[in-house]
Amino acid sequence: MKVLRLSTQLHKWIALVVGLQVLFWVGGGLVMTAIPIETVRGEHRAAELNPVPLELGALPALGEIARRAGVARSRRSCAQRRGARRGPHRRRGEPVIVSAATGRPFGPMSTAQATGFARRAYRGEAGVSEAVFLNTAPQETGQTGPLWRVDFADREKTSFYLSPATGEVVTRRSGVWRIFDFFWRLHVMDWNDGEDFNHPLIIITTALTLSIVVSGFILLWIRISRDLKTARASRGSKR
Structure with a gap:
């Protein structure tokens, strides 16, 4: 047929x-x-953070913060961030992260600071095996610009990627995520x-x-x- x-x-x-x-x-x-x-996203490695509330009455006024930072005050209200970081203000179109307590810009984040931020955001007993500042975000992060990568010595080979401006964990990656990817x-x-x-x-x-x-x-x-x-x-x- x-x-x-x-x-x-x-x-x-x-x-x-x-x-x-x-x-x-x-x-x-x-x-x-x-x-x-949830395992792929590394949610089981994310610690629950409880930021310490700021006493708003003791903080400098927005105008004073802008003056100390040397920037023009933004028309929009500034957001309170974890780690006593406050922003954004604008200088030539770029955000400036400042201390909510002092109103002054933060300096470059050190290895010890990046490691400390990552440890507080991490759930588990593993220690930090390496902390590296990357000028360009790796493709696996889906981010742009510089990032800190903090690696943990756990069985999943977890890596936390942190913003160098705020210390916030912007994404988590691991060996499990890379296999899935x-x-x-x-x-x-x-x-x-x-x-x-x-x-x-x-x-x-x-x-x-x-x-x-x-x-x-x-x-x-x-x-x-x-x-x-x-x-x-x-x-x-x-x-």
Whole structure:
């Protein structure tokens, strides 16, 4: 039968072309569903922070803070931040983080300060194995600009990335996250940054995979029909 021959050929050759990617889809899907997303995000390593409230009455006025910082006062109200940091003010369009207590800008964050901020934000018994200032944020952070990376000696190889201006943990990464990210990139067929899952390659591959499923159903239907005819003929000859 022409339909049977055509379906068989399509099913065989298209399966050879996209079979490896189908394996990546199924294997990656298994990995991504087996690992809890909270573990991937490192939420179990995030400590609950309880900032000490500031006595607003004892703080300098906004105008005085702007004067001490040498910047023009912003029209918008300034936000209170953890670690007694207050901002933003603007100088030539750039934010300036200042101390809410003194109204003066903070100096560059030291290794000891970055380590201290990271330790307070970390939940667990592992110590800090390394603290590094990075002039350019790594791709895995999804951030731009400089960051501090503080690594912990736990089994997941957790890394906290901190803002050098505020000491805030902007993102958490670990070996678990990197394994998840590897399989995610295989899953969406975007090996650059894993952000694009609507590109032509995955659309074409998905369409080809659909043709495998359709041709497989056709083959199954033809074979079942043929087997049923053979069974009926066999019963009729016995009678």
